Each structure stands twice: as C-alpha cells, then as structure tokens.
Amino acid sequence: MSTDSPPTELAQKPELATGDVSGGAPEPHDAVSVAPNWKLVWWRFQKHKLAMFAGYVLIAITIIAAFPGFFSTQNPVQSITKGSFMPPQGIQFWDNGPAFFTYEMEGKRNARSLRMEWVINEERRIPLRLFGEGYEWKFLGLFPTRLHLLAVVNPEVDAPINLLGTDRLGRDQWSRLVHGTQVSLSIGLFAVFLATVIGIFLGGLSGYYGGLTDMVIQRVVELLQSIPPIPIWLALSAALPRTWSVVTTYIAITSILALISWTGLAREVRGRFLVLREEDFVVAAKLAGCGQMRIVFRHMAPTMSSHIIAAVTLAIPVMIINETFLSFLGLGLRPPAISWGVMLQEAQNLQSVALAPWLLLPGVAVIITVLALNILGDGLRDAADPYH
Amino acid sequence: MFTYILKRLLILPLLMFVFSVVAFILIQAPPGDFVTSYVAELAASGSAMDQRQIEALRELYGLDQPAYIQYFKWVSRLLVGDMGFSLDFQKPISELIGQRLLLTVILGLATLLFTFAVALPIGIISATRQYSFFDYFFTVLNYIGIATPTFMTALILMWLAFSNFGITITGLFSPEFANAPWSFARVVDLSQHLWLPMVILGLDGTARLARILRANLLDELNKPYMEMARAKGMSEWALVIKYPVRLAINPLVSSLGWYLPLIFSGSLIVATVLNLPTIGPLLLRSLISQDMFLAGTIVLTYFGLAVIGTLLSDIFLAWLDPRIRMEAA
Amino acid sequence: MSESGKNEIDTPERPILSVRGLKTRFVLDEGIAIAVDGVSFDVGVGKVVGIVGESGCGKSVTIKSILGIVQKPGEVTDGEILFAQAGNSGGADADYVDLAKLDNRGKKMRAIRGNEIALIPQEPMASLSPVHTIGNQLVEAVRLHRDVSVSEAEQIAIKSMTEVGMPNPAERMSMYSWELSGGLRQRVMIAMALVCSPRLLIADEPTTAIDVTTQAQVLNVLRSLQKDRGLSIIFITHDLGVIAQIADVVVVMYLGRVMETGPVDDIFHNPLHPYTKALLSSIPSIHGTSRGPLPTIEGTIPHPFNRPKGCPFYPRCGAFMPGKCDQSTPRLTASNPAQSVSCFLHNDEAEPA
C-alpha cells in the first residue's frame, strides 16, 4: 500500500522554489527561517496576485496624480459656453489601416430646450498624436511647457478632444478628473500622514510606558472614538470662512479629517506594542541591557512597520471617501479647486445626470482607487500577519 | 447583569456632558456670533430684522457674555426640553426635529436589520465554503460594497431609475402622505419607500460585517470545540450554527457599538442625496445658513443616538456572552 | 456487513477495533505532510491500548482518522479501520464495519461517533464552548443518540457526572467551562464521553494538563470504568509512567509510523526497537510515577515535510546501518508471539519500495 509514498514528498509551491527564496537550495525552510522580517512579508505579498495588481493600478494613478498637466488635454478650469454636456469622444485606431484620430462633434442648440445637442460628424476627422503640443502648464509647478501625452495635431484648426465629455460649463471632464486625482489623492495621503504621526506618537507612548500614561491616552481615544465623526467634520468644515483661498481650505480640510482619524492608528500601534513588549526578543534585548530608545527603534519599530504600513494603507481610502463626500455636500473644497467631490457636485442635479451620465465618472475613479487601496492594504496585512 | 447595565448607565451623564461641550464648541467655531452673521445675511438678501428682536436674541443666548455662560444657558434650557428657536425656519427647533428624528431612527433600525439579515448568511456561507465560488463571488461583492461611497450608490440608482423608468426615487413618502398625520396608510406608504434608502445605506455595512463574520468564523472553525462537537456525532450544519456562528456573532454584536452610530450619521449623506425627511438634510441646511443653534442641537442629537446605540450593543453583548456578564458583575 | 473478504479477522481473540495500514496526510501550501504513514494496531475487547510517542508524531491525527473527523486540508488516503458492529462486542463471530469507508458526515458514521466510540479530547478547556453551559453541552451529547426528553437527558448527564466523581453534579449543570478548575473540566469531558455508554473510549492525553493528584484521580476513574463496564480504551500520552500504570498493550509511534507494539510488560522489560529503548532510558525510573514530557532523545524530530528516506528514526538512531536503514523502510513484523517491531535489526521485512 505504501508504494506511492516516497520518503520525501515535498510538493513545493513553484513561487517558493523558483523565487529568490531558496536560490535552488533543497531546503526552502532554512532560507525562510533566516530571512529578515520585511523580506518574508514581501515574499508573502508577492504571492497575493490580486494585491500586486492593485499595486500596479495605484502606481499608475499616482503617476497621473503627480503630473496632471501632462496627462490632461485641456485647461481644466477653462469653460466653453457653447460646449456644455458634450458626450465622451472615442479615439479611432483603424481606418483601412492603423490610424489615430477622432471624429468631430457638432453641437446645435435645441431651440426649445436651449440645450446643446451633439452629433458625431463622421465627415471630419481630427488627427491626434502622442506627445503633442497643447495648452501651457507648469511641470512640477515650476517649468512652463506645452507637452501633453495626447494632443490634436493641428490645434489652430481643430477643437481639442474631450475624452470623457464635458460638464455643464463645457469644461473637459478628463482634464478635470486628472487634476482632481491629484487633489483627492494627496488630501487622502496628507490626512493619513498627519493622523499616523499623531497616532504613532500617542499610541507608542501609551503602549510602551503603560500605566497612567496609557490610561489617560486610552480614555481620550475611547471618548473620541465614541463620537460619530461625520457631524463633526460637517460642522467644522462649515465653519471655514468662505473667503479662504483654495490652498488654505485644502490645508484646513486635511487637518479636520486627520483630527479625528488618528485614534484607530493609535490603537493599532498600542496593541502591537503591548504584544511586542512581551515577545522573547524584546525581553532578551532588555535583559542584555539595551537602552529603551534602542529597543524601541532598533527592535520594535521594524517588526511593527509592516503592520503599520498595512493599517495606513487601509486608512487612506477612508480619507479619500471622506473628502469626496464633504466636497460633494459643498462643505469641503470649493470651486475653483478641483477634486473628485467637487466634480461630483455637478452630478447632484438629477436632470443633469440623466442628460450627461458621464458626470458620474469621477465616482468611478473614487471606486477604483478605493478598491485598489483596500485590496492592497488587505494583501499587506495578510502578508504581515499570516495567522490573522 | 443588573450591575453591569447600571455601570453603563452611570457613565451616560458624563459622556453627554463631554458631548454637549463638543457640540457647543462646534456652534462657536464659525467666526463672529451667529446673530450678527444672520442679520448680515438678511441684509444682503434685502430684508431686515427688528432691532429689538435682535437684542432679545442676544439676551436669550447670552451672546455678550463669556463662552461658559453661553454654554450654561444653552444646556440648562436643553435640560428642561427647550431646544430654542430656528432663525432660518422661524420655527421652534423641537418642532423641526421631532418627526424627522423619528424617521431617522426608523431608517437606522431598518438598515441595521437589513444589514444583519444579509451579512449573516453571506458570512457563514463564505467561511464554511472557503475558497468556493460563493466565497469568491461575495468577496468581490464585499470589496465593491466597501469601495462605493453611499452617495455614489444613491446617485447611480437614482440615475438608473430616472433614465430607465422615468421615476424619481427620492423621499420617504408619496406626495399625498408627505405632510399627512400618521395613519395606517401612511405607514404602508413609508414601508414602500423605506427599503431603497435602507439598502443603499446598508450596503457598505453589510459588506463590512460579512467580512468580519467570515474572518471570525474561520478562526472559530479551527477551534478544538468543533472537533469535540463532531466527535459527539453532531451533524455539520447543526454544529456550525450552534457553536462557531454563535461565538463569531459576539464580536459582530460588539461592532454594533460603532456601526449603529455610523448608520445614523451616515444616513445624513444618503438622506441629502435622496432628499429624505430625516435630520440629516436639516443639519446640512442649518450649517450652510449658519443657523448654529439648530445645527448644534442636531449634532448633539447624533451624539445622543450614538451613545444609545453603544449602550444597547453593550447590553446585548452582555446578554449574549456570559463571560462579559461575569467580568462586569 | 463483510462486503469484502478483507474485513475478516483471524486473530483468535477478536478485537473491537483493528487499524490496518492507516495513512493520513495534510495537503498544505508548503507541501504535503504525511502525519500518519501506515499505522496498524488492534484494540482488544476490554483492554487499554496506550499510544506513546513524542509530540507531533501523529497520535492525535491517528485517532481523529479513526473517528472520521480529520478536517481539510487533511485526508485519510489509505488503510482500514475495522470496528466491531454493535450488538456484539468483538467475540468469536464478530462482524466488522470499515470506518474508513463510511461517509465522514453521513448518518452511519455519526451514529457511531459519540455513541459507540467516544472521545476525551486533548484540551478540555478549548473543547468546551465558553458561551454554553456544561449542562447544555452534556444534554446535547445525550439527545444526539438517545430519544429522550430534556429533563431525562439532564438526569442521565447528572448520573454520568456522579460516576466520574464530580462533586455537586446538579449544580455544575448551569455553570460555564471557565468557571471550573482544570481537573473538574477534565471530568466533565469524561462524563460527556461516557454519557451514551460507548464501547470504545479514546482518551487523548487526558492527564497532560492537570496536576499529579488530579491526574491520579482521573486515571483511577478510567481504570474502574474499564474494570466495571469492560470498556475498551485507547489511551494517548507521551508519559511512559502513565502508560505503565494503565495500559495493557503499548503502541510506540514515531513520525507517523508504529515502531514497536506489544504487551506493556514486554515493552518495558524487553524493548526491541532502538527508539523504544531510547524512550525508556530517558526516564529515571520505570516503576516510579515519573511525569511530565519525555526528556529529549538526541537530535530533533524531522518535520513531516522532510521525512527521511527509509526508517524515519535512522538519523537519530545509535544502531544506524548505512545503506540499509536509509534505503528502505522496515515493516512492522511479529518478532515473538507477543511483540511486533519495525526494525532491520530484528527482521528483514521492508515496505514495498
């Protein structure tokens, strides 16, 4: 009966065997047991294909957010009175051979409803090119350039392309979306960064020292966590003077969002500290006479970092959604600032949405980004803590 | 059990005190006092207010006095049930909030029931059939549910209903019942309108709870008591329901502590989009028109709902879990 | 119920349970772990079989396989588990059912589990639900197999608790597991196992988690049950002292294989396998009641992923014969009328390659 059982039945996972884990060594377990923690986390994360994919999507979104001018086709704040509610224009890649153009859109104002009505004019082709010239923007906000990823070949004759259509004021949705990505993503990142700094500082204090410090901080955290944040955000944002500039409002909204959100991270950090304090290697380091700072930074912080990175990643999408709904309700960023929430304000009117469903597209951007961040965060957390 | 509940009740006044301070700070947050800005707004729109009426308001709210006296005046009037007067609506605040509060609570509780009714089976199926088609299907659905802001769901559904069927799905009542007194027909009408905001509001929470339940259950399914129950000869389903599900529900119930307040305050956004007669849109309007005492009262109402939600979940949890009962007694 | 000729047993004394060539494996991400690799042993009627071996050698997995409660990713891949049919306790004309062939979740298997074969689990604390009362769980155990009312079931449960020496049994019914001490918890588990008067009792390290005095009491309870009811018992431990006190027959396991088996006296006084010898020499006194985990033998147990080719024990064996022990696996073979051993020192029988 035991014919089919060779003494060593080691069906290795291909990733384990071919990756840099074992380096072809017959004993993958040994390679695993000597690898530093972050490497283990990275190996486990790589196995999570969906999370890797989410990571690539986020890298792409981040690049777009870093250079919105390059990716946009038109000036995002410029409105064209006669160009309102133009539907998305498709790019044509084939015309009896490879080609790169779009059809012209012809708009007529309906005499009765006074709305613009658009038809595709297949007679007129607008040739397109990559890395063409368009409106002037500033690279990193400093160096003026006219280079764009996508541009019409003859800007003097042809109207620019509206990849995602236009809004009520005839502004190009794609260019606005690209600029909104920068604002919405960066608000999420900055708010989480702020919250993380506060959270790590207070959570670390709480977890490391314990005792009275811990008790006071924990009571404050509990109290803050028992307050529903949404009404507070609304009230604080509403208190911001309307006269403030876009940048000031941006900073204020970021701070308001961070103000209440650090508690979750503080709990996470504290919990980790409490677990770690009892871990063998920390006890060993203490017995060996290591200084406190050294123990915290040399031994505890690295072990925690993967958990914190995961928690932070999962906090970003929450912030993004919060900014979006605040702006959507008219209490967050205000025009002329462009964010996903500000753009979605245009979709508040049911009549407009029925006429121009593409006004909902910024919401799709929110969903994709949040989805990717959540999947990435879950992947990181699973990799950091495979048993939970 | 009794001492446990008593302990919880004793910290209530303390919590409400802190919360009322927070709400008061929020009222005070906008620069300038609200009567001045209100008068300025009136002037801008071409109308004016009687100077005597302005003085009376200043007197009533103690606007010329230090902040703590203003706070004291506000709270002591709240304590005797006097919420004050809304300048914007020219109506007593209690009259404005009354029915809207009831509808807010009804919507919140309906959403809660919906969430549990849907999340429980999904969580159980996903965990007991880990890595099956159902598990993957619901995992994807859960991710999308969590990633979609409630107001987006509302917007999309509104658009679909309008462009496909030409109906507007806003409000909680048909027009003929909107301002009618309560009657059986009105309740029926409400239940016909309630389900949509309930589903929209509950999607995100359902996805979250289903995921929490799945994770908890997967933990529980490996516990030795499962082995013991199997060794006793229990059938698989009976055992899953009796032991792991029962144990995995406890953390879920404790999550009610944050979920119920979240539903209440989250309904604010959906209610604004769907134009529901709840306290949410009222808060938004009062904030925008700087009718700060109305806003403060509503914010405090949200806090109160949160405290009650947490209290209920604590009591429910203690009732479910004997360990917590013992610990607290 | 003898569907195949295999199910006939020719030993003069027909056992209540006969495990033959049992194999159980776990299919994991990291590889396949063979936890039980061809285990065979018999449990005579009214006898106590003690299974000993170091931690991780597959004792628990063996009995889980017998009960059909191995969970995914584990699976029984081979072997027979012959159990004497109800109505006759072994005996000359015993009829056997192969538990390995039954559907694990099916009615037939469930009617045997908890009813005819009962388990005392390894961790009494974790094996009781913390949110259900003791009474609730005992009553459930009764009503799964007996068609009685709740109050009748309660009476049966209280009687069972009295039998295992539980003080104030009626009061305990409304208590929770975490309100009891370790010894009492273990008694609840024994009472729960006995509540349906099983014919075979499997005790998985029932004495490991408790102190010496309680341990002695638990052993006494089990011994008197065996005597009074003629109960057959499989008793798992890694404490040879306990084995000496209670077992009739000993099965020595190592890395999922049976190294040696035989009557308790022969094993203790005439051990044949080098592993058995090493085990025995690592306790200070055979006849004393030494307890606690086995002092280590030189070297470490290989992980089930990395089973050595040949005899699993050869890397740690003093009598290792290069070219033989590391090439083929010795088969469990009778060495004298009482003892069987799987070692090339004693016979040349090897498992088919």
Ligand SMILES: Nc1ncnc2c1ncn2[C@@H]1O[C@H](COP(=O)(O)OP(=O)(O)OP(=O)(O)O)[C@@H](O)[C@H]1O
């Ligand atoms: N659920 C499981 N998943 C994966 N492998 C398992 C599982 N259960 C057991 N094993 C494997 O089976 C081997 C034997 O485990 P088992 O629990 O039977 O040991 P044991 O002899 O009972 O040890 P102990 O004395 O510690 O209880 C273990 O080494 C382990 O690798």
Ligand SMILES: [Mg+2]
């Ligand atoms: Mg075991």
